[in-house]
Amino acid sequence: MLDQYKQQHPYLLALDSIIFGFDGESLKVLLVKRGVEDETWSLMGGWLQPNEGLEQAAARILFDLTGFTNVYLEQLYAFGDPHRDPIVRTISVAYFSLVKIADYESKTSDLYKANWFSIYDLPPLLFDHADMVELAIKRLRYKAAQHPIGFELLPDKFTIPQLKKLYDAIYNTDFDKRNFSRKILSTNLLIKLEEKQKGFSKRGAYFYQVDNSKYRAITNSFLNFIPNSELGI
Amino acid sequence: MLDQYKQQHPYLLALDSIIFGFDGESLKVLLVKRGVEDETWSLMGGWLQPNEGLEQAAARILFDLTGFTNVYLEQLYAFGDPHRDPIVRTISVAYFSLVKIADYESKTSDLYKANWFSIYDLPPLLFDHADMVELAIKRLRYKAAQHPIGFELLPDKFTIPQLKKLYDAIYNTDFDKRNFSRKILSTNLLIKLEEKQKGFSKRGAYFYQVDNSKYRAITNSFLNFIPNSELGI
DNA sequence: GCAAAAGTGTTGTACGTACACCCATGT
């Protein structure tokens, strides 16, 4: 019985995370440069430790490098091309994460440089990381169309115009603001606050926050975005 | 640079496949008993070899055990709980596959027993394989609602009533046959043949086949099933 | 001629989309 195991080759197992953030204008991804000498940007990543599960490891790495905790984290895909890492064969399980960008403070040491990049203006990336980002964007679009995960990218209090800008950025389109707000509000997932946003526009827009009791309950049907866009996977 | 690799623990990497088939009545999964002494049913699985990619390995294993080739195969999820395999820590990347059950002839040797089980009547399964099956069913439902993959489970020639029975089985519901056939035919994805099915019903139903030129072209929007069912990945 | 499954048509409703005007406020 054990023989069957002993004859097998083991492999290194890495975790790489596509960390999405929204700065109010465009959808961004957090990239790092590992080490001083390395000139290639890459995703946040690390190695699986013997005592932890995959998602647990992805969360640990995310926390160590950014301080984020309790964020949206979802497994994306396992990448295992034999030559994806030219030095040592490594399987990478990619995760994608949605974070509130305003909460971000670089926890990276001098060994790591980190930067947010617009998804439409990415630098060349290490290994197959560009494939990972591309797939993550598809998945985010697919997912956000049917599950109310967009809120994970905004501050706790946000306005409808902010939310529209986020969806515009995710789908690279320009939703009609009247239809958009009707659609969003019809979910009854948002609570309108008294407070208005100051400073950005003259009139000011009402803040909303997510009704957490309802938010948790909903895993099912949500909206029906998915524009003319390509979906796939 | 290499040090960073050498310090890391390697892990065994397995591939397990949820193989769906449709016998005309219910949706089935192909399970095996490994070895003579083992009394637990499990998914078809095997080990990653050093020179192959993940999907390639899943396809190889599928071929070796069933003879199926050129079938629908999609990565489902990577399972990596530290204790999922109690003997040796193993990461498993699960794939799901859609096959034409009529083409199946057991290629398994005496070492393996194989059987098709209804997804609503599964035996206890090895390790976390029950979780894998459950997730695969969700994914199949999610996917089949928006991509025309259902045909992969039927013979090349099939009737509309057969197709309806398949969707009824996938979603465990009973679609309205009038709305169903209108919906399906409106995709223009099917070619009506002269030939009628004999023997099953008195009147006989027309055979259809997939218009492959169109089928290949479509990765995008397809139908919009997804009934009241739970989705969520 | 009857039973069993195949095939087809209409209508109401809900939802998405397109589109234009008034409102509040800081300057």
Add this chain to the structure above:
DNA sequence: ACATGGGTGTACGTACAACACTTTTGC
């Protein structure tokens, strides 16, 4: 007072859901 972004309502068309009867043919 005016410019800027915030907020709302209506009308149309499409697409889905509900529903019943006729057709074919093996027995």
